[in-house]
Amino acid sequence: MPAPRAPRGICEPSPNPSGRTLPLKVLGVNDGGGGGGGGRPRAVKPSRASRWRAGVLILVHVLIAAHIVQWWYSGRDGGVRSTLSPIEPSESMYTLRDGAVNAGFVVFAVGILSTVLLGRWFCGWACHVVALQDLCAWMMKKCGVYPKPFRTRLLLWVPLILALYMFVWPTFHRLALTPGFEAAGVEMPLWMGRSAPFPGFEGHFVVEDFWATFPPWYIAVPFLFICGFVTVYFLGGKGFCTYGCPYGGFFAPLDRFSPGRIVVNEDCHQCGHCTAACTSNVRVHEEVRDYGAVVDPGCMKCLDCVSVCPNGALSFSFTAPAVLKRPASDAARERRKQPSRLYDMELRHEVWLLAFFLAALFSIRGWLDMVPLLLAAGLASVVTFGVWKTFGLWRDPNVRAQNIQLKLKGRVRPAGWVWVLLTIAMVGVCAWSAWTRSLHWRAELKWATTLGVGSQAPYTPGFVAPPGVRREAEGALELLRRAGPRGEGGWGWSHTGHRLRVRAWLELVVGDYASAERSIAAIFDAERRVDPVLSADLLKIGAALGRTPEATAAVFDGLIASRERPGALYLGRAVLAGMMGDHAKALELAPKALDEGPASDPATISNTLKLMLQMGLVADATSIAERAVELRPKNTDLRFTLALAYVFGERPDDAVRELGRVLERRPEDLASLTLMAQVLDAMEKPEEAKAYAERIRKIHERSSGAGAR
Ligand code: SF4
Ligand code: SF4
Numbered sequence: 001m002p003a004p005r006a007p008r009g010i011c012e013p014s015p016n017p018s019g020r021t022l023p024l025k026v027l028g029v030n031d032g033g034g035g036g037g038g039g040r041p042r043a044v045k046p047s048r049a050s051r052w053r054a055g056v057l058i059l060v061h062v063l064i065a066a067h068i069v070q071w072w073y074s075g076r077d078g079g080v081r082s083t084l085s086p087i088e089p090s091e092s093m094y095t096l097r098d099g100a101v102n103a104g105f106v107v108f109a110v111g112i113l114s115t116v117l118l119g120r121w122f123c124g125w126a127c128h129v130v131a132l133q134d135l136c137a138w139m140m141k142k143c144g145v146y147p148k149p150f151r152t153r154l155l156l157w158v159p160l161i162l163a164l165y166m167f168v169w170p171t172f173h174r175l176a177l178t179p180g181f182e183a184a185g186v187e188m189p190l191w192m193g194r195s196a197p198f199p200g201f202e203g204h205f206v207v208e209d210f211w212a213t214f215p216p217w218y219i220a221v222p223f224l225f226i227c228g229f230v231t232v233y234f235l236g237g238k239g240f241c242t243y244g245c246p247y248g249g250f251f252a253p254l255d256r257f258s259p260g261r262i263v264v265n266e267d268c269h270q271c272g273h274c275t276a277a278c279t280s281n282v283r284v285h286e287e288v289r290d291y292g293a294v295v296d297p298g299c300m301k302c303l304d305c306v307s308v309c310p311n312g313a314l315s316f317s318f319t320a321p322a323v324l325k326r327p328a329s330d331a332a333r334e335r336r337k338q339p340s341r342l343y344d345m346e347l348r349h350e351v352w353l354l355a356f357f358l359a360a361l362f363s364i365r366g367w368l369d370m371v372p373l374l375l376a377a378g379l380a381s382v383v384t385f386g387v388w389k390t391f392g393l394w395r396d397p398n399v400r401a402q403n404i405q406l407k408l409k410g411r412v413r414p415a416g417w418v419w420v421l422l423t424i425a426m427v428g429v430c431a432w433s434a435w436t437r438s439l440h441w442r443a444e445l446k447w448a449t450t451l452g453v454g455s456q457a458p459y460t461p462g463f464v465a466p467p468g469v470r471r472e473a474e475g476a477l478e479l480l481r482r483a484g485p486r487g488e489g490g491w492g493w494s495h496t497g498h499r500l501r502v503r504a505w506l507e508l509v510v511g512d513y514a515s516a517e518r519s520i521a522a523i524f525d526a527e528r529r530v531d532p533v534l535s536a537d538l539l540k541i542g543a544a545l546g547r548t549p550e551a552t553a554a555v556f557d558g559l560i561a562s563r564e565r566p567g568a569l570y571l572g573r574a575v576l577a578g579m580m581g582d583h584a585k586a587l588e589l590a591p592k593a594l595d596e597g598p599a600s601d602p603a604t605i606s607n608t609l610k611l612m613l614q615m616g617l618v619a620d621a622t623s624i625a626e627r628a629v630e631l632r633p634k635n636t637d638l639r640f641t642l643a644l645a646y647v648f649g650e651r652p653d654d655a656v657r658e659l660g661r662v663l664e665r666r667p668e669d670l671a672s673l674t675l676m677a678q679v680l681d682a683m684e685k686p687e688e689a690k691a692y693a694e695r696i697r698k699i700h701e702r703s704s705g706a707g708a709r
Helices: 048-073 089-098 103-118 121-126 128-142 155-184 217-235 239-243 246-255 273-277 284-291 304-308 330-337 347-364 373-395 414-453 467-483 497-509 513-526 532-544 549-562 568-579 583-593 602-614 618-631 636-648 652-665 670-682 686-708
Strands: 260-264 314-318 399-401 404-408
Touching: 048 121, 048 128, 048 304, 089 103, 089 155, 103 121, 103 246, 121 246, 128 217, 128 239, 155 239, 155 246, 155 347, 155 373, 217 239, 217 373, 239 373, 246 373, 260 284, 273 284, 273 304, 284 330, 304 314, 347 373, 347 414, 373 399, 373 404, 373 414, 404 414, 414 467, 414 497, 467 497, 497 513, 513 532, 513 549, 532 549, 532 568, 532 602, 549 568, 568 583, 568 602, 583 602, 602 618, 602 636, 618 636, 636 652, 636 670, 652 670, 670 686
Parallel strands: none
Antiparallel strands: 260 314, 399 404
């Protein structure tokens, strides 16, 4: 007869194949656990706090859904969708890189500040990944699966490493590394990358493309699966928070400085219910015994321990921060000298695994040009765990992964072989990704060395690159070929729009215009919008090839016919028609470039309207520009184009008003300053015109001074 199963919620030491156990006893009433039961272990009562927390997290998701719905419906009249920028801490990267202060940055800053003051409430009560992990853990428990936490010393540092890489390294690169190389008069190696000068902070709270900074659904769904079920199953209830979350990399150390903590009173009987209830793997009863408070930075203030304590001994309160806490007695001090946790592996193995994790992380990140950092962290955690267990299969007689028996009494079971095969497959994917990405990286280093020939030179008929530049370009093209898809003779994957641009440039440098033209056509397919610059490139290639205008027009017509939304291709075709003297055709084609109406991309609208103005379609261009500005009031390019339309329409007062608004946002925009000076001069306001001319002179003076330095 099988032994009766322990009641749910009772934490007992379980046999461990390695011989190590994690002792945690949950006492009954006669042992001090409170309540009736005559010494029987007493079940940990359900946490009421967890219901409140579930309610708050559901509310967070309802608000996220409402945000998306509001964005979607904002464009229902055929206009431009717009909404508050995503309230997601990762958006802070754009604040640090581009100076775009957005809602995500504000929320992250509030989260950091609140953690310093109150502890990690933000993690426990507002994070959608915590909600996902809790949901997965809850569903697993419903199926009788109780994930055991994975305990290591070194992998705990991964979140901090990720946080520094995401948020600190770019700023360090720009503010310290780049000036350091400049001051030393040494050229920075290309592999270190380049930092653009910081443009200054600017509010960026309204966005049109809400999804622009999020991965597509076919990445988001695996992300949710990996960071939810897989990490919870293999690494424990807060596996992603502990080993993969870069925000946790900041929140955890900051929590140690917070005075807001879970504290204990004299009613504690060391029953251990709190530790049994804690899904953050905190040894609550031991910490409150030795410090009088929870000091573990993994505590997310979920209040489950407070809620389940049968003696009402715990509460949230303000006390000395964890960094200042010392063991409360000599006995506590002695106990704290012992290792407080038992780890799942030896330190030397952890060193290897940390190295493997980092290699897997940077290999799998960008796999297929799609895997973002957080998903890469989740995948790398899982691959590392798989490798560790596979190593155990080779070394140990008995191996389990949670409740899956992989090897028993020296015999690898079928599940063990499946495990090995899956691990080999995952390691193979990492290796493939690393190989392909190394080719991309080397190709881009070579590409960077070819840029010195000048952006327009390769379009000049008869251009021949210097031999060294040509060699680099040919080398880069070969690397890109090997990193490309099988259909192009490579072993990698399809190129992104950016890499196709790199390839097109390299092909121009080596004089292979026909291939460059094909690469540009491929960019149209790889990118959603058709960039007006690419249309211009096609025109220039046609000219460099000495092709007849009719032949170039045929190329455009073919591309237009093959695309659902040709956008700026119409613009290029209209320019070509104008150059060929076919003004009627140009007049017919130009407005078609606005194939999404005033919601087309701003660059296409601006360029199309400028073309229409040159062709004399002033009234049409003005009304389209007015509507476009109405839809995107903060877009300075569109506003400048509207000012230009007013100039063409002989409405100087309106032009001055619009230019003034452009200059409020971009006070050093030379095109606007110049046009303003010209318009004011034409309006016979010489003093005001002179003031703008003076501003232009100072900008030129400053930039030539900087150039001389
Ligand atoms: S604080 Fe923890 S160990 Fe102490 S009585 Fe409460 S549940 Fe038991
Ligand atoms: S120590 Fe208590 S409040 Fe902190 S995470 Fe664990 S159960 Fe929640």
